Amino acid sequence: QPIVSTQDLTKVYGHGATAVHALRGINLAIQPGEFVAVMGPSGCGKSTLLHLIGGLDRPTSGKVMIEGEDLTRLNDDQVTALRRRKMGFVFQFFNLIPVLNALENAALPMILDGMRPNEAYQRAREWLERVGLGPRLTHRPSELSGGEQQRVAIARALASEPSIILADEPTGNLDSRASEEIAMLLRQISSEWGRTILLVTHDPRIAAYADRIVFLKDGQIVDETIMESRNGDE
Numbered sequence: 001q002p003i004v005s006t007q008d009l010t011k012v013y014g015h016g017a018t019a020v021h022a023l024r025g026i027n028l029a030i031q032p033g034e035f036v037a038v039m040g041p042s043g044c045g046k047s048t049l050l051h052l053i054g055g056l057d058r059p060t061s062g063k064v065m066i067e068g069e070d071l072t073r074l075n076d077d078q079v080t081a082l083r084r085r086k087m088g089f090v091f092q093f094f095n096l097i098p099v100l101n102a103l104e105n106a107a108l109p110m111i112l113d114g115m116r117p118n119e120a121y122q123r124a125r126e127w128l129e130r131v132g133l134g135p136r137l138t139h140r141p142s143e144l145s146g147g148e149q150q151r152v153a154i155a156r157a158l159a160s161e162p163s164i165i166l167a168d169e170p171t172g173n174l175d176s177r178a179s180e181e182i183a184m185l186l187r188q189i190s191s192e193w194g195r196t197i198l199l200v201t202h203d204p205r206i207a208a209y210a211d212r213i214v215f216l217k218d219g220q221i222v223d224e225t226i227m228e229s230r231n232g233d234e
């Protein structure tokens with residue numbers, strides 16, 4: 001069973017003459033452990049797709065299935081609960097809290113969710129170490145580079161053990177070297193730790209780290225590439 005699948009997913013913003021058809025019938029399935037990149041130019045519908053899969057917005061028609069559960073049939077509270085339990089978000093602008101250090105930032109969502117702080121800090125520390133931030137646990141965001149801040153956000157997303165990581169242009173605010181490092185980290189999170197990732201990016205160099213690249217244009221999937229070279233790498 002796929003972690004995520006969509007069926008004839010469509011999204012229209014507005015109506016009448018000014019309606020924008022952001023997605024026009026997307027059928028996509030992401031298998032456990034897969035690292036999928038959705039790539040396409042600005043305005044092709046990447047963010048909309050990620051928002052619908054993440055339950056941040058509702059489709060005009062079509063379905064989003066998360067581990068067999070139809071998101072579109074759940075009410076808002078149920079969607080919120082499912083999102084907290086099953087999804088980890090990584091955004092372009094790291095969304096870290098400036099007055100909290102790396103460890104506190106990574107632990108906060110779990111603590112707010114009712115986990116005992118000791119356990120939350122333990123899990124946050126483990127993931128921060130895995131993403132290479134072991135020596136930076138007590139640094140605040142302003143004391144970290146952009147790439148390091150994004151690593152904190154990635155550790156935060158992984159620490160609650162979601163079914164899938166949804167990453168929206170995670171390198172969009174980084175220079176090319178930091179971008180490449182973040183892409184390599186996502187690759188490692190997938191191949192070494194078996195996590196499932198959906199990445200959206202306009203950058204082909206970043207998409208190239210995925211197992212599969214889905215090309216989006218004007219709200220439709222127009223092509224798909226499986227990166228065969230992944231078999232047996234690393």
Ligand code: ADP
Pocket residue numbers: 013014020021022040041042043044045046047048049
């Ligand atoms: P991408 O992420 O690929 O840049 P988006 O999903 O953000 O594309 O946008 C797809 C299309 O939908 C664009 O034409 C965009 O202007 C439009 N759009 C996105 N969000 C909204 C919104 N909330 N209201 C109206 N139009 C929107």
Ligand code: ADP
Pocket residue numbers: 043047168169
């Ligand atoms: P991204 O860079 O990730 O594609 P955008 O800058 O396109 O994001 O959009 C940022 C936010 O503004 C999103 O929540 C999107 O839904 C909304 N948005 C995008 N285009 C429009 C639009 N034409 N009208 C209203 N809201 C929009």
